[in-house]
Amino acid sequence: MLTPSSARQVLSVRGLTKRYDDQRALEDVSFEVAPSEIVGLLGPNGAGKTTTINMVLGVLEPTAGSISIAGVDLARNRSVALGCTNFAAVYAQLPGNLTVYENLRVFGLLYGVRHLAARIDDVLREFDLTGFRDTKCGVLSSGEQTRASLAKAMLNRPRLLLLDEPTASLDPSTARDARAHIREFAASGACGVLWTSHNMYEVQEVCDRVLFLSRGKILLEGDPRRLPEEHGKSSLEDLFIAVAREPLSLEAN
Amino acid sequence: MSLKRSAAIMLRQFYLMRGSAARVVPLVAWVGVDMVLWGFMSRYLNALTAAGLNFVATLLGAVLLWDFFTRVMQGVTMTFFEDVWSRNFLNIFASPLRLSEYLAGLVLSSVVTSFIGLVFMLIVAGGVFGLSFFSYGVVLIPAVLVLFLFGIALGIAATAMVLRLGPAAEWFVWPIPALMAPFAAVYYPVTILPRWMQYVARIIPPSYVFQNIRSVVSGGTLAWGSLVCGAVLALMYVFAACWFFSRMYHHGVCTGLIARYSSETVN
Numbered sequence: 001m002l003t004p005s006s007a008r009q010v011l012s013v014r015g016l017t018k019r020y021d022d023q024r025a026l027e028d029v030s031f032e033v034a035p036s037e038i039v040g041l042l043g044p045n046g047a048g049k050t051t052t053i054n055m056v057l058g059v060l061e062p063t064a065g066s067i068s069i070a071g072v073d074l075a076r077n078r079s080v081a082l083g084c085t086n087f088a089a090v091y092a093q094l095p096g097n098l099t100v101y102e103n104l105r106v107f108g109l110l111y112g113v114r115h116l117a118a119r120i121d122d123v124l125r126e127f128d129l130t131g132f133r134d135t136k137c138g139v140l141s142s143g144e145q146t147r148a149s150l151a152k153a154m155l156n157r158p159r160l161l162l163l164d165e166p167t168a169s170l171d172p173s174t175a176r177d178a179r180a181h182i183r184e185f186a187a188s189g190a191c192g193v194l195w196t197s198h199n200m201y202e203v204q205e206v207c208d209r210v211l212f213l214s215r216g217k218i219l220l221e222g223d224p225r226r227l228p229e230e231h232g233k234s235s236l237e238d239l240f241i242a243v244a245r246e247p248l249s250l251e252a253n
Numbered sequence: 254m255s256l257k258r259s260a261a262i263m264l265r266q267f268y269l270m271r272g273s274a275a276r277v278v279p280l281v282a283w284v285g286v287d288m289v290l291w292g293f294m295s296r297y298l299n300a301l302t303a304a305g306l307n308f309v310a311t312l313l314g315a316v317l318l319w320d321f322f323t324r325v326m327q328g329v330t331m332t333f334f335e336d337v338w339s340r341n342f343l344n345i346f347a348s349p350l351r352l353s354e355y356l357a358g359l360v361l362s363s364v365v366t367s368f369i370g371l372v373f374m375l376i377v378a379g380g381v382f383g384l385s386f387f388s389y390g391v392v393l394i395p396a397v398l399v400l401f402l403f404g405i406a407l408g409i410a411a412t413a414m415v416l417r418l419g420p421a422a423e424w425f426v427w428p429i430p431a432l433m434a435p436f437a438a439v440y441y442p443v444t445i446l447p448r449w450m451q452y453v454a455r456i457i458p459p460s461y462v463f464q465n466i467r468s469v470v471s472g473g474t475l476a477w478g479s480l481v482c483g484a485v486l487a488l489m490y491v492f493a494a495c496w497f498f499s500r501m502y503h504h505g506v507c508t509g510l511i512a513r514y515s516s517e518t519v520n
Contacts, residue, residue, distance in 0.1 A: 020508070050512075051509075057347035059343060059347050061503075061506045079350075082348060089343070091343075095340075095341050095344075097339055098265070098269070102265075102268040106261050106268070107344070109257055109261035109264065110261045110345075110349065111348060112255070152344075
């Protein structure tokens, strides 16, 4: 059920649960992402981050719970909800047998992008890909492929942007540019970003708020710059390690 | 339903074919070989048997139509396999694309590729062996339609099977037309078959097509009732195949198979 508050959020997740037979992947997870907000989804491997993202992308059906994107219920109106979403992930590169331009054109049509030719030129310029316009994605370096994925993710000016370790294969300079670009994109419009990363420096720099997932539950939530101190840790990385190794002690707190 | 999104799938296929001889040559190579092989075989049989029997029209024409059916089916499966081979499922299925739009995209791609194959076959069979496609008369229209519909149905069902069983299951797809040919009575009348095979032939739409083609070529009458039966059956198979694909997709979405397709987790 959509509440007036959730209708204003770009992403509203309520009671999200995923079970595989007896195995619990995610249990009663609820959170929201507001317009212009960048929310970090953190946690050790297997915590449920990618499961959450896959459910928001509509490629994994929740056992229970609801997802609303820009006020549109994903289960009831999947195509409309996904039309105002986009994503980039290290494990979902663009097809290597098409050129950067061809990929952007095909995905631009799938996302119903208006004035597509001009928009493709814009994202090629923004991600410094103009020189690779007619190069097949498969022969690009991993960093260039990541930039091509980010260009595709920005193509439809999504209301909700899902980024799963978007800077994992970028060199520090390019990663900084990409972060600045995404921040600028979020700040300039009504776009909210859900960001997963294992780079705590990056999370502190970029995210307005973080959610720590452990064993399929949200363990902690707050400002990444204040959260370590609130839990007696010297850095976000220390807090991450504590979540990974001693989740029960933090749960008790 | 957005035609633009279906057209995007077809455009992707065009981009792939434009830059790849490995994708274009098979559209005409195997059907060309078939035309040459069965064309000479037909000529030889014409020389052996009594005057009046025209194996070019019966045998070569049947091979041409069967190859067309095979091309239609493979047109659907090949477009789907491009997403399998390039591990593109997450990008495709996390987009606003609806299942119906995706399937329509596969069909549109198949229309183009099978048409290319058909034209090439007509050129070879007509130019080299004197087969006149239009000598079949009006039966040609329902015949092509039934074969096209059944090819689409089989193509969608085959892709659903690969979606369910994983990338390696593509090897189940290639022999399907060959396994079906004996029951479809492409080269001989259904009555030649043992009784149990005749029962199977009755539920395979192409058998109605080839029965009628043979009848027309030998001067008999066209059995419209049986052609309608074949068309209705083919249409039912199209709906059944779409339903099957939808079930397999939803199974994949529930189990996480779509998100981790390349892991080939069959459960």
